[in-house]
Each structure stands twice: as structure tokens, then as C-alpha cells.
Amino acid sequence: MEITGTAQHAAWQARALPPVEEVRSGLWSIPVPIPHNPLRYVSVHAFALSGGGLGLLDTGWQSEESWTALTGGLAAIGAAVPDVRGVLVTHLHVDHLGLAARVREESGAWIAMHPADVGVVAGLNASGATAAVAGEIDFLVGLGADREEAASDVGPPERMEAFTRMAVADRFLEDGDVADFPGWRLRAVHTPGHTPGHLCFAEEGTRLFFSGDHVLPRISPNISTGQRGAADPLRDFLDSLAAVRDLDVAEVLPAHEWRFRGLQSRVDALTAHHEQRLAELLDAIRSHPGSTPWDLAAHLTWSRPWEQYERRMRIFAVTETDAHLRLLASRGLVVSSGGPVPTWTLAVR
Template identity: 65%
Template sequence: MDASGVEVTGRAQRAAWRERSVPAVERVRPGLWSVPVPMGGPLRWVNAHVLELAGGGLGLVDTGWDADDSWAALCAGLAGIGAGVRDVRGVLVTHMHMDHVGLAGRVREASGAWVAMHPADARDLTAFTARSPEESTEVEVAFLVGLGAPEPDARADAGTPEERARWRRLALPDRLLEDGDRADLPGWSLRAVHTPGHTAGHLCFADEATGLFFAGDHVLPRISPNVSTHAGGAADPLRDYLSSLERVAGEEAGEVLPGHEWRFRGLAGRARELRAHHERRLAELLAAVRAHPGSTPWDLAAHLTWSRPWSQYERRMRIFAVTETDAHLRLLVTRGLVVGDGARVPRYAAAHLR
């Protein structure tokens, strides 16, 4: 256990992370397994959690990325516990991102399972999938230009309509879960906990019988989840996220099962660490605004500390960085520390406080 009170319980998961591999399927508790579903990028895999249901069948919390190798891994993982996709009765989606909802449609087609998510993410996902790939691309380009990106850079980062075509296959939900609702998974007492920030409709699930807390991407043990702005999204997503962290810190969670990385104990301690991280980030950004008044979010992102040199950022990584910078700027505005000029492409300066 570290100084914050966080204790690693998913030791095999963390060992695989350090070895740059993917862990094996793991029995977490009687009737509960963690199935790692590989994905591209630095996160490497998604933890799909499989729950054995009273009376037969399985429930899933998240599914993994929509790719053939991810589908094969999910099917193999279920086979490894003596089951199959056809046994799935319901899918709980913590949030609408591709790596969590991506395979839900294939699971539903193979099993007839229902898919559930929060209404806010259902609305955003419906709007997103309703756009043509061409329209979706133009919406993102326009949003990035509105944050100060030169149009050629915005187009290079947004990608092509062909690359976006598969996003229209994402499964829309059959059921909606509001905060406090109980998931229809017999033998479990999963309560939906609305935790907006990473997405507007992000859900965690607290099982009151076992003390397990399925955290999705809201609280991860090592990294800070991306909190970003997007076209048509929440006005102040970082404020929403910090409020959600305050809320989950009060949950009586015996063990946290996140969507990435490894299981751990110490939800309140990890929530404190994440809040402190964002306060440091806000202070760094405020210093950048003071040093570079009249800058756009695109400009300011280049003056912040990232995991690698800013010149190496491109495509989705640069989009995440700039939109995360924008989210932090909006909270500084809310706190009265920074002001924007109100232009179509806003530029920011430090507020003159009395």
C-alpha cells in the first residue's frame, strides 16, 4: 500500500503491464472473471468483466474494441471459463467510447443480449452514429479550428471519412440506466453511479453485496483519464469530473475494478490523487496563460508538460491534448482566474483580480 492508501490487488495485471504483454483471463471472485481484450495504442487492453448470473447465463461490464482480434480474444476468454458469447444475457456499458462499447453490437447479434448505458451517452452516441463519415469529419475539423488549430493540421489530425466509417457500427442501447438504477443481472446487486466527466454519461457500478466497484475509466490506478471538450459536449467537463471524484470517494468500495490497467483498493485515496493532479495541471496552465496572453487552446497545449515532446504529438494524441487543455481552460474561466475574448476562436488571458 502506498502513502495515499492505494493497494494493488491485480498483481498479475500489473506484472503484465510492466512486461508490455496482455494478462491471462483471471477469476477475481466466485462467479466473476476479468477478460483482457487487446486494443491498439498505449493502453494495450480493456478489462471486460464477466459475471455469472443466478439461474444461468452471463453479464458483461464493457466489451472491448471493435476489431477482429479483439472479438477473437473475447470469445476465447469466454471459452476459457467454459462459456461462450451466446451465454451473455446483458451488457453494461460504462461509457460510449469505442474500446468499451465497440463489441457490444457483435455480442448482441450473437446472443440476443440487451445493451444498457446512461441516457446522456446514449444521446451522444445516437447523434454521433447518425452523421455520415464525411459530416463527422467536418464537425471535428471545425471544432479543432475553433480551438485555434490551423485547418491543415486539423484535417490531418481528424483523419479521413474512410477511417471513421466503422464508428457508425457502434451499438445503440436497448436499455437506459439512470443514477441509482439497479442493473438487471440476477445474483448481483449492481447500482449505477453516474460519474460525468470522461464522458457526459459515464457510469460506474457499485455491487453492495460484495463491495466491488466497477469503475470504467472514471478512476484508473496509474493514469489520469482524459477529460476533454468536444463539439456539442458539456460546457465544463472538468468541473463535472472533479465533482464526480468527490462523490465516488464516499463510496464504500472494498476493491476497484477499472476498465484499464489493474485492480486496486483505496478508492478514496486514488480519487484524492486524481484531484491533486488536476489542480497541479490547472496551476501549470494558469502560468502558461500568464506567460503567453492572447493564446488559443491550441497554442497553450504546446506550453504544457506532456509524456513526450510536443513536436511528437499528432492525430488522436494531439486532439486529446488540445481538447483536454480546453477543458482545463474552461474550469479556470469558471473559477474567475482566466477570461476569454469571446471571439469565434477564443484567446485567453489571466483575469485581473482585485
């Protein structure tokens, strides 16, 4: 894999925000910070449209700091929010969709997403923060969490407010659709896994591949189960990786970290990572039969000691463990006890 976003990579190493860059004629990368998050920023891409105006791919986290960075980045390229005609959103997470409503309010721009993620957003907005918190706590208890511990990790409804006030897209993009960005040929590639409706975009003229969170150069995206998620998200993710592996791509422009070349090798590395993870989880079940996903997560290797995991980090770890369990079950390698809090053992073969 070759790093092509050298300024982005240098800024990452310096723990700084990278510069606004014109990566191709009429195409800019604008870093928008994600407050209090190890991913640090999302790369919003701005496209100059033939006939005037701009198109945006993703928007950034819903915060004043992020809005200031987005508007400042647009000003740096001689533009402003009212110039935006349309917004493509790779997926429903707040660091990508969060500012879309504000952009639409100030510009009248349309917003396009895959219908699977639009349905999740609409459901969250309709339920409200209090119901969303209660549902997530119940889901974690169903994975083996103590209710008080789950409630502490999820936090109060105020923490969920931003997730239940996001923009509902007014346009749908299905796999193979071409986005309405005049002067560009951005073909939507449905890549479920990270979310049910995750979209990548292949620009047919330049052979640029906007990978969203599907393929990142340094880390594996979180693949988790959830109360509104897919039944087997890791299987979906691995299938989606295989679907993009052999695309004719000149450069990959992910939503985080840095641009790179070598899509095939990165897909192979991500696939191998999850197979190793599945093997580690099998060993944990062999050593600790009859364990819940909450228990099994503590026996896996993470980026720091398990005792340091809490709140959203612990939730992601447990729900990612559950996603791996579901794939092992679909392969016939493990079985669950059933019931309100299933436990897992190796299948008899």
C-alpha cells in the same frame, strides 16, 4: 494505494496481455486488446447470473483481434457469446462499446447505458463519418488550429467509420438504478466527465467498485471538450470524483491497467493532479496572454516532447487544455476574447 491485480500488473510491466482471472466466485476478468493503443487492453467483466447465462460489463474494441480475445476468454471460463443475457456499458468509447452490437447479434442480449451517452452515440450514427470528421475539424479550428493541420490530425472519414456504427443501447440506466443481473446488486453511479454519461457500478454484496475509466490506478483519464460534449467537463469530472471518494469499497476494478485498493487516496491524487495542471496552465497564460487553446497546449508538460504529438494524441492534448481553460473561466480566473477563435488572458482581479 495497494495493487491487488498482481497478475495484471506483472503483465503490464512485461508488456503482455494478462490472464483471464476469476476475481470472485462467478466473476471473471477477461482482457480484450485495443489495437495500436497505449492502453493495450480493456478488462471485460463477465458475471455468472443466477438462473443461467452471463452478463458482461463492457465488450472491447471493434476489431477481429478483440473479438477473438473476447470469445477465447469466454471459452476459457466454459461459456460462449450466445450465453450472454445482457451487457452493461460504462461509456460510449469504442474500446468499451465497440463489440456490443456483435454480441447482441449473436446472443440477443440487451445493452444498457446512461441516456446521455446513448444520445451521443445515436447522433454520431445519424451524422455519418464524413459529417463527423467535418465537425471535428471545425471544432479544432475554433480552438486555434490551422485547418489543414486539423484535417491532417483528424484524418479521413474512413478512420471515423467505427465511431459512427456503434450499438445504440436498448435500455437506459440512471444514477442509482440497479442493473438486471440476477444474483448481483450492481448499482449504477453516474460519473460524468470522461464522457457525459459515464457510469461506474458498485456491487453491494461484495463491495466491489467497477470504475470504468473514471478512476484508473496509474493515469488520469482524458477529460476533453468536444462538439457533442459537456460545457465544463473537468468540473463534472472533479465533482464526480468527490461523489465516489468516500464510498465503502473493498476493491476497485477499473477498465484498464490493474485492480487496486485505496479509492480515497487515488481520488485525492487525481484531484491534486488536475489542480497542479490548472496552476501550470495559469502560468502559461501569464507568460503567453492572448493565446488560443491550441497554442497553450504547446506550453504545458506532457509525457513526451510536444513536437512528437500529432494526430489523435495532439487532439486529446488540445481538447484537454480547453477543458482546463473552461474550468479556470468558471472560477473567474481567466477570460476569453470571444469570437470564432477565442484567445485567453488572466482575469483582472
